[in-house]
Amino acid sequence: MTTAVWLVLYGAALAWLAPPVLRRLTRGGISPSMGVAAWLATVAAVLVAWLVAVVLAVNATSYSIVDGSVVTLCLELFGFSDHTPLAGRLGSIALIGGGLLTSTVVALRLGRSMIKLRTRTHEHAEAARMVGRPTDHPHVVVVEADLPAAYCVIGRPHAIVVTSAAVRSLNRAQLKAVLAHEDAHLAGHHHHILMVLRALASTLPRLPLFARAHQAVAELLEMCADDKAARRVGTLPLLTGLLALAGHRPPVAEGMAAAATAVFARAERLVTPTRRQVRWRHRALLVTAIATMLAAPAFIQVLCHH
Template identity: 40%
Template sequence: MSVALCLLLYGFAVAVLAPRLLRRLSIEGTAPRIAIAAWLAAMASTVLAWTVTLAILLIDIATHQISLFPVRFMDGCLLHLHDAAVGDYGHPVQTGLLALSGFATLAGILVAYRLATTLLRSRRRTLEHARMARLAGRHHPDLDAVVLDVDHPAAYCVAGKPHTIVLSRGVLTALEDHHLDAVLAHERAHLDGRHHLLLTLTRGLASVLPRLDLFTVGAAEVARLLEMLADDAAARKHGPDTVLQALLTLSALPSPPATAQAALLPRVRRLSAPTTPPRWYARAMATAVALLAVSIPVAAIITAGIGIRVCAV
């Protein structure tokens, strides 16, 4: 075994096993903030583990410094890899290994490039959307929102310079004043919490790694949990009953806005249930998953760094 192999296997284990476990922990939104942290930790640790694995292998092949890893029983895999890289197993094996390493490096670069371009494209699209909404609508000073003169119901926020909350005339007509205040508080909670940054990142990872449930399911779950966080923020200001009635009113419209459609049933259950503290074991389990997801790759990387430092002295 080796640090690189452990990190590689860890990344695949998290990618396969984490989605089902984390979805069970976050399905009812008992502790949405901790559940979001657990999802993000699992995603980040997987990407980190695979990135460090590739870096370790490339460094080893390039420098042939197997002795950098001081624990002898961990050297077997990399020792064979080293021997293959220097041609001890024949030129075909050496060529194949170098080609595989090159392919892995190219794949990593392409994924990083696609992620960067996806994030930049999403940012440009969001800024343009905010600009067009301000041009097409009129600013309502009392609501501090842009109102579109259309009957189709719309209630959402767009990050930009400045951030913009967009409402349609159909929503203003359908909602009473206190319900409208709750909707505005919900959207402001999204902007104040910078939820758009988390959505952009998780959706970007899902778009460049579409075959891995950790990122595709994770992006959907994070979006759903962020809606619950915004519900909680609005409920603290206007009460859960007001937020619930606003949500039900919007969902009953002929073409409900996206904010009323996302994970409707769990949100309704949370808002209609008696106010009780989150179950301790759900919070503890989500916290443990988040800490474990971060600690394993970080500990492995620190171990490798210490080994390199000790042997370099």
């Protein structure tokens, strides 16, 4: 039971204290893919820690109900040297019910949010294909609009939407770079990552980690797509293409627009690339942080059974 308590406290500490640290480590986009991994590992660590805590608590209280024993909490790790009995049989039943009810409510709300987001993107992709003009590119459709914009949404099939104003304002190289950026989003399944994070943020909005992870990861995924597009078509066409489209958001929040998120920070990053030694040091720092965070539950388990 002590392990469950420590896992709850560990998850809470990560949920409240990790966001400013992660933001500081990943804000510059030195290693955007590693930055995404750090945010996702932290989110996963919190969720897994709390889930395992619920399982351990339910298991311990279930045994107490069956054999009539009393659930105890070892307080040595909290500075005491005694075992304190927790709730009796009725309290154990209440603890099990409360844990399972809370977990079920959170899971249902999360599932409903993800289904809603997925439905909206699929409907938008279908509508774009109906009203847009198909092109030689397998996913690209051109939609008549006065504002220059390019974005992608997932569906069956996916759609990369380019407005007619964007086609007129971009030259051939710039348009190719913007499309390469959107292709990178689809190939990397970036929408699915953001969909989960957005659903978590709407389900548990009071937890700082989930509230901030969506925006931070969205910026890093844009940088990941920038890097892939730049390697494919060159930095200059991508940079000028992004600046030409800067500021125009997609009509749905779930769409990923090439030039709607942290454009000027990304432009500065493309103009002044980070030295290789700095990138490797930054990656090593992030790997160390991720490894330490993921190893903490095992350390808690050892302490609780010493």
